[in-house]
Amino acid sequence: MNLNLTIAHLYPKHLNLYGDIGNIICLERRCEWHGIDFQINNLGLEDKIEPSKTDIYFIGGGQDNDQILIVDDFHKTKYKTIQEDIENNTVLLGVCGGYQLIGHSFLMGDGKNTKGLGIIDIETKAPGKEVKNRCIGNLIAELDHDIYNEIKKIYTKDIKILHTLVGFENHWGQTYFTSDKVKPLANTIKGFGNNYSAKYEGARYRNVFGSYMHGSFLPKNPHFADYLIWLALVRKYNDRSIKLEPLDNKEEIQAHKYILDRYVK
Amino acid sequence: MYLTLIPIIIFSKILTWFLKVTGEGSGTALPGRIIEKYFPRTLQKLVSQIPNIIIITGTNGKTTTQTLLNSIFKEADINIIINSAGANLSRGILSEILKQCSLTGKIDCTHAVFEIEEGTLPKIAKVLNPKIIAVTNLYRDQLDAYGEVDITQKYIRKGIEQCPNAKIILNYDDPRTSQLTKKLPNDTYYVSLPDQFSKELPYEGERTKQKSKVPNYIKAKNLKVTPNLTSEFEVLGKINNKQIKFDTQTLNAYGYFHVYNVLIAITVSKLLDIKNNIIKKGINKFNPAFGRGELITKKDKEKTVNFRMLLVKNPAGYSLNLDLIRSVKNLKLILLLNDNTADGKDISWIWDARFELLNKSDITWMILGGTRAKDLQVRLKYALNEYSEYFLDEDINKCIEKSFNNANNNDTIFVLPTYTAMLKFRKLLGKKLE
Numbered sequence: 001m002n003l004n005l006t007i008a009h010l011y012p013k014h015l016n017l018y019g020d021i022g023n024i025i026c027l028e029r030r031c032e033w034h035g036i037d038f039q040i041n042n043l044g045l046e047d048k049i050e051p052s053k054t055d056i057y058f059i060g061g062g063q064d065n066d067q068i069l070i071v072d073d074f075h076k077t078k079y080k081t082i083q084e085d086i087e088n089n090t091v092l093l094g095v096c097g098g099y100q101l102i103g104h105s106f107l108m109g110d111g112k113n114t115k116g117l118g119i120i121d122i123e124t125k126a127p128g129k130e131v132k133n134r135c136i137g138n139l140i141a142e143l144d145h146d147i148y149n150e151i152k153k154i155y156t157k158d159i160k161i162l163h164t165l166v167g168f169e170n171h172w173g174q175t176y177f178t179s180d181k182v183k184p185l186a187n188t189i190k191g192f193g194n195n196y197s198a199k200y201e202g203a204r205y206r207n208v209f210g211s212y213m214h215g216s217f218l219p220k221n222p223h224f225a226d227y228l229i230w231l232a233l234v235r236k237y238n239d240r241s242i243k244l245e246p247l248d249n250k251e252e253i254q255a256h257k258y259i260l261d262r263y264v265k
Numbered sequence: 266m267y268l269t270l271i272p273i274i275i276f277s278k279i280l281t282w283f284l285k286v287t288g289e290g291s292g293t294a295l296p297g298r299i300i301e302k303y304f305p306r307t308l309q310k311l312v313s314q315i316p317n318i319i320i321i322t323g324t325n326g327k328t329t330t331q332t333l334l335n336s337i338f339k340e341a342d343i344n345i346i347i348n349s350a351g352a353n354l355s356r357g358i359l360s361e362i363l364k365q366c367s368l369t370g371k372i373d374c375t376h377a378v379f380e381i382e383e384g385t386l387p388k389i390a391k392v393l394n395p396k397i398i399a400v401t402n403l404y405r406d407q408l409d410a411y412g413e414v415d416i417t418q419k420y421i422r423k424g425i426e427q428c429p430n431a432k433i434i435l436n437y438d439d440p441r442t443s444q445l446t447k448k449l450p451n452d453t454y455y456v457s458l459p460d461q462f463s464k465e466l467p468y469e470g471e472r473t474k475q476k477s478k479v480p481n482y483i484k485a486k487n488l489k490v491t492p493n494l495t496s497e498f499e500v501l502g503k504i505n506n507k508q509i510k511f512d513t514q515t516l517n518a519y520g521y522f523h524v525y526n527v528l529i530a531i532t533v534s535k536l537l538d539i540k541n542n543i544i545k546k547g548i549n550k551f552n553p554a555f556g557r558g559e560l561i562t563k564k565d566k567e568k569t570v571n572f573r574m575l576l577v578k579n580p581a582g583y584s585l586n587l588d589l590i591r592s593v594k595n596l597k598l599i600l601l602l603n604d605n606t607a608d609g610k611d612i613s614w615i616w617d618a619r620f621e622l623l624n625k626s627d628i629t630w631m632i633l634g635g636t637r638a639k640d641l642q643v644r645l646k647y648a649l650n651e652y653s654e655y656f657l658d659e660d661i662n663k664c665i666e667k668s669f670n671n672a673n674n675n676d677t678i679f680v681l682p683t684y685t686a687m688l689k690f691r692k693l694l695g696k697k698l699e
Contacts (some may be wrong), residue, residue, distance in 0.1 A: 017405075017413075021649075022616030063413040109413070139609065168611045214613045219643050220644050251646045256638040 003242075004037035005230045006233050008049065010059040010078075010098075012042045020060030020095055025120025026225050027056065033247050034229065045073045051081045054090060055232040061097020061214075064109045071101070074117050086119060091232045092208040095217050097204070099210035100124040101174055107148045107173035118204040121179035127172065129195050131184070138259055139169040139191035139213055141201035143224070145182060151223050154230040161223045164189065165201070166259040167213020175212075190263045207231050212243055220259075222252040270370040272305060273300055277363040295610050298362030304360045308359045310390045311366060315346065317376040317534055318393050322421060323401030323442065325582050327353065327380035329518060330401060332554040333530040334378045337547030341539050345376040353382040355389045376537075386424030397536060398425060399434035399529045403441035404467065404581035405617070406609075414469070416439065421445060427441055430499045434532050436525055437482065438629045440470030444675035452502060454536070456528035457484040464587070465583045477543055483509050483532060483688075485524045496521045500528065506646070511541065517551055519558035519575060520589045556687040561694050565667070568674035572599075574690070577609075577681045583618035590679050591626045597678045598628065599668055601635040601661060601686035608683040612637045620648035633657040635666035635686045661689050 009024055024040065031038035043049060062070070081085050086092060091100070100106035103122035105113050111126050142164055143151075151161050165186050174195035177184075183203025184194070193201030193212060202211040209228070211217055218225040226244055267288035284295060300307050303360055312318065319334065322329045326398075331347055348361040356617045358379055381389060383403075384558070385570070390398070400421060405414050411690045418441055425433060429450050436442040445668035446453045457463065469476050483502030496516060500511035516527055527548060535543045540699050553559045556576040563570050577583040590596060633641045646652045656667050668678055682690055 014619075018611065019616030022613065022644075025616065025647050065415060080542070086401045109416070119623060125613035170611060214611070215611050215640075216616045219616075220649060251639070251642045255643045258637075258639045 001003055003017065003233060003237070004039070004053040004069045004219070005031060005236070006041060006053065006231065007056040007058060008041045008043050008054040010043050010057060010074075011045070011062070011066075013044055014066035015060040015071050017061045017063065018168075018214040020058075021214045023058060023060070023093065023095060023218045026216065026218040026222075026227065026236070027058075028229060029057050030225055030247065031229060034226075035230065036233070042090070043078070045070070046077060046193050049081045051084045052088065052090075054085060055236050056088050056228060057082065057085075057092040058092065059092070059094045059098035061095065061100075067097060067101060067106070068108075068114065068161070071117065079117070082119065082171060085162075086206060086208055089207045089231075089235045091218065091228050091235070092119065093141035093218075093228060094119075094208075094210040096169070096171065096212055096214050099212060100171070100175065101210065104178065107218060109172070120203060120208050120210065121177060121182050122175055122203055122210065123178055124173035124175045127174045128212070128244055131174070134170060134172050135192035135196070135212075136170045137168070137191055138263060139167050139193060139201065140189045140259060140263060141165050141186035141191075141193055142189055144204070147227070148202070151227045153162055154227060154244055155246045156226060157246055159246045162221065162253065162256055163209070164256070164260060165213060165217075165221050165224060167211070167215035167217050167220065170214075171210040173214055175203075177203065179246050185209060185211060207235070208213075220252060222247070222249040229237060270307065270310060270569070271368060274366060274370055275365060276370055277360070278368075281360070281364055294358070296529040297356035297358070299564075300363065301356045301359055302462065308355065308389075309357075309371055311372060312360050312377070312393055314372045315374055315377045316396075316659060317396040317537065318379045319376070320390070320393065320395045320398045321378065321380045321401065321529070322383050322386050322398065322424070323436070324383070324404040324406045324417075324579060326401035326523065328452075328554040329523055329557050330399065330526040330529050331378050331380045332557075333526055333548065334533060335535050336551045337530060337539065337544050338376060338378075340547040340550070341534075343376050344582055345378060345513065346374040347378045348380060351580045353380045354385050356659055358389070384420050387420050387427065390424040395428055395431050397432045397533055399432065400436065400442050400445060401529065402436050402439045402466075402468070402526060404469075404527050404579055405581040405614070417447070418445070425449060425451060432536055434529050435477070437484075438466065439468045440472055454532050455479055456481075456525055456532060458480065458521070458524060459485060462488055464498065466522060466586060481505065483528055484582050485528060487513075488521060488524060490521050494519050494593075496524050498524055500531060505532065507535075509535060511545065514545065515549060516548065519573065520585060520625070522585055523525040523558075543606045555691065555696070556682070561691065561696060563669060563694055565669075568672065570669055570672040570682050571675070571677040571678055572668075572690075572694070574680050574682065574687060576687050577618075580614050580617035580619075583587070583615070583681070584622065586681055587619060591622050593679070594627050595629045596626050597668070597672065597676060598631040598682045599678060599682075600631065600633050600641050601664065601690065602633075602637040602641045603635040603679065603680035603683050603686040603687040604637050607685050612640050614642060614643045616643075620644055622649065624650055631669075632664050632668050633656045634659060634661050635683065655684055656669060662693050663687060665690070666692045666695055
């Protein structure tokens with residue numbers, strides 16, 4: 001049987017800063033290399049969606065005006081479906097502005113707090129006075145151990161899994177969890193991650209993931225990209241025994257290690 | 266003149282000289298930075314002597330436009346002052362003026378052409394009090410510097426608002442640019458390319474039609490890209506009720522998008538009453554600005570190898586340059602990606618550049634270099650259907666050596682470097698900053 005996955009790219013016209021498209025390119029190419037059929041649905045303003053037709057949702061960051069524009073549309077045309085899908089363990093990845101957006105509130109450039117998409121229990125607030133600069137720069141974080149251990153089991157062979165995530169962060173807003181249903185994706189090693197003091201980066205609730213890393217995120221963290229693909233397959237085919245054949249990740253790992261070598265002694 | 270300025274000017278001139286002698290820099294920004302901090306009114310005092318100041322801003326094409334104007338003004342025997350490419354923040358401009366003025370602060374120029382970085386415009390527009398401001402285009406650029414192109418657009422608008430008497434030249438085809446003087450009192454002049462070319466450009470937003478209703482408007486007609494990648498075109502339009510017409514004109518710049526820069530240069534020149542034949546001579550004598558289509562040659566006893574430098578700073582520019590070279594036969598390529606401040610520390614923009622354009626190219630070989638060469642390698646792996654491993658070395662010198670060894674006599678190699686990689690590449694080949 002040929003496996004296939006459908007990815008919904010949320011608001012690609014409006015939310016497309018910082019090379020976010022790299023994450024879609026990465027999922028598409030890796031599925032191709034894994035022999036999985038792959039389809040992309042671009043979901044724009046007013047586009048309606050049906051439940052359980054999507055295997056992976058992706059949402060990137062946008063400019064302030066565009067983010068405001070899509071919040072209203074989201075609540076009108078997409079919220080119910082996506083909420084239902086997520087409770088059924090559909091995969092969703094939000095990156096940077098997209099990560100902030102999936103929470104209950106996010107921060108505009110002018111410092112105003114704005115209602116978010118409300119997909120997971122996080123909120124993003126303005127920093128206190130102790131914070132002088134944007135959180136900006138290369139970001140390195142160690143994957144949550146449970147996730148790391150699970151990634152080890154998704155392949156047909158025993159391979160060395162990258163224990164870190166790398167990317168570039170650039171945000172002013174400080175992100176906090178508002179319930180203990182949400183867990184950190186990784187522990188910050190270099191840079192900030194969610195906020196100035198937490199030492200955590202990213203979030204996970206069921207199969208919803210958020211991260212501040214662009215760079216782009218998935219191409220430089222190939223095992224995590226495969227993990228999202230695997231989670232989507234397991235849910236879709238309701239079969240936890242599915243395994244992926246490991247791909248040759250030489251280039252991705254070289255780029256990943258370059259950042260590690262540069263910042264972590 | 267201003268007696269109080271004398272010690273400041275002497276100090277800055279000594280500092281510039283010292284920086285050059287010690288090799289600490291080309292002396293472009295530091296004197297300006299110090300004096301801007303401690304004597305903030307210096308710039309205003311000095312520039313107020315120059316009656317005709319022209320500002321060029323926008324994401325891409327600033328330096329090429331300035332170089333074109335420099336060439337035309339030379340033909341017109343106009344004595345001008347310009348800031349060197351890259352020194353486009355206020356301290357860079359101040360440094361340049363301090364270098365060129367006499368010890369008493371006297372400037373011998375009637376005209377100045379300053380390229381100004383978009384975010385700097387509102388901080389400096391009022392002080393410079395320009396006669397003309399031209400905006401080339403507005404693309405996404407070095408996002409870690411500004412955040413958002415919406416904000417950049419606001420900066421430029423704020424800059425224009427401070428100069429109600431300035432004449433404004435805008436790119437008609439770029440929606441982010443063409444609306445910049447909406448509801449402002451400024452006289453506005455537009456430039457445009459034929460639709461089949463302008464629609465290939467990654468402008469953002471909805472185009473306005475109805476070109477015919479704009480009173481001051483010149484456009485390129487019968488535009489052709491020549492086999493050696495330069496452009497041929499005619500110019501037609503109206504400026505201040507006068508017909509403008511230029512017969513077939515060639516431009517020695519790589520990529521049709523530079524034709525916008527010529528149209529801006531023509532408009533500036535006409536607004537300053539320069540005659541057509543002089544403008545034409547200036548355009549014909551134009552040579553690409555450093556790094557922007559510049560040809561650098563390396564020789565040894567056995568062979569001569571040419572490097573065509575195509576500076577890339579943002580996704581739009583990268584895609585346009587890839588599009589330009591993709592049909593070259595036996596393409597030999599060096600891609601260099603650095604992540605210093607001037608390049609943008611966040612290199613995720615390479616995922617917005619359309620490397621997929623190279624998929625049908627006839628690539629003989631490719632070399633990857635610069636601090637983030639390995640990121641380029643990943644980008645290419647995901648972009649190319651027939652990806653193969655390319656030579657990679659972060660050390661740009663090693664890339665030059667490798668390419669020289671690979672090349673045959675008289676080969677032309679296309680080099681796409683980010684800003685600091687371009688500076689490094691030129692320096693390694695013995696080129697100095699002008």
